[in-house]
Amino acid sequence: MIWVNTVLQGILLGGYYALFAAGLSLMFGVMRLVNLAHGDLAVLAAFGSVVLVDQAHLNAWATLIVVVPLMAVIGYLLQRYLLNLTVGVTPLASILVTFGLSIIISNALLQVFSADSRGLQAGNISIEAIGLGDGLAVGRFDVLVFGVAVVLLAGLQLFLSRTMTGRLMRACADDRQTASLMGINERHVYALATAVALATVAVAGILAGMRTQFTPTSGPMDLIFAFEAVVIGGLGSLWGTLAGGIVLGVAQTVGGQINSADQILAGHLVFLAVLAFRPRGLFGRVTVA
């Protein structure tokens, strides 16, 4: 029974990782852009939420209404006026620019908020559990996060496959030059993709802030798990990202059950194994020339 519980907790943890990874997956899928500032942007959103709670006395949940659209606007501007300059140059260009961005964001946050760890209050939901009988129980908040991750990824998938803007994003991802011959302004389409990605990052960052304490420098750790989830699932595949998050989460909880010091290590080992034996990831798109 202890193993059932371990796997169950791992699956829920995986939802949390997938929530983090959704934006990363979208940006890579559409623009082949590896955003190393992803984790720091999530932390930025969480601090945005902290400011609203402290200054405007908003409920932490209510801050989502403000922070999510705000991050989307930041995403649009960031892509339109900075990151677009790196698209299609070399993969290295985007890595260097977003790495620099990561350092700038975390240091700016340190400057303003100091290195103290902060948290966001989710209310009673964070201490309530749902009993499943037989001594099994899952945290209500963890179930909520998992649900949000599934809904978000499904929503993104629908958006990409059913809406005109989604089709334009896929067209640009397939062939930028031909897209411009169809009247598509790729700079605008890419900016919209990053806006959507950063909106999901804001959700992830704020929910993460309700789950655990964070500091201005906790971004890179979030980035690593998100990145591993994306790679395990297969680059550019949204459902793969959910599966990748779950594989990573289960690997960590099972590893932790065997030896509590090995939790993180177990996740990394599974990640390396996938890279070694299935470099395309579990659901990697087979590219047809």
Add this chain to the structure above:
Amino acid sequence: MTGLLEVERANTFYGHFHALFDIELEVAEGETIAVVGANGAGKSTLLRTITGVLHPASGCVRFDGRDLKQTPAYRRVALGMAMVPEGRRLFPSLTVEENLLVGGYRARPGPWQLARVYDLFPLLTRLRRRRAVTLSGGEQQAVALGRALMSNPRLLLLDEVSLGLAPVLVRQLYGALPEVQAAGTTILLVEQDVHQAMAVADRVYCLLEGRCVLQGQASELSFEQVRRAYFGGNR
């Protein structure tokens, strides 16, 4: 008759390579023009200069009297230019119908809509949910033509649509052109197959090594004249 498209003394370079020399070209509304020439004569470069993928170092491209120097490629679609690129270049991960819909993203008002394209190419109706990458060459070319039509262009640019297709498919595609012409669309097509080009075009331009070496009414040019211009010299 004022030209819908005017190319004036255009010189285009690929880096240091001078690809087009003082090209002059005028296309009137409703006309069908063929540009012929051997491999590397600069035909595709000319189309890329017109669509704005390449920019002429000197000279200009005017569309409906408007200088396009400041108009990026993606804005030219809304003005009424549509391109069927060489090699078709469908969006591989999109379905047939999605490719068509993306073609209509910046559509001007006009007769071409999904239903009309399916009428023109009935074979596409049952392929509409298939991914473009899984189609045969001829089917892909039909989608590429339909995708360009979806924007209701005033000027349709066709780059080597017959390349790599079986003759029967080429005939089918060219068989669709009269309906496009009848809708009032001006056509500028680039072809290696001189017979095919002269059969469908009102006027013919022949390029050789980046220069225009012959032009005239298709009905007044002999195949022999074009052949000589095509290969250059007195061969």
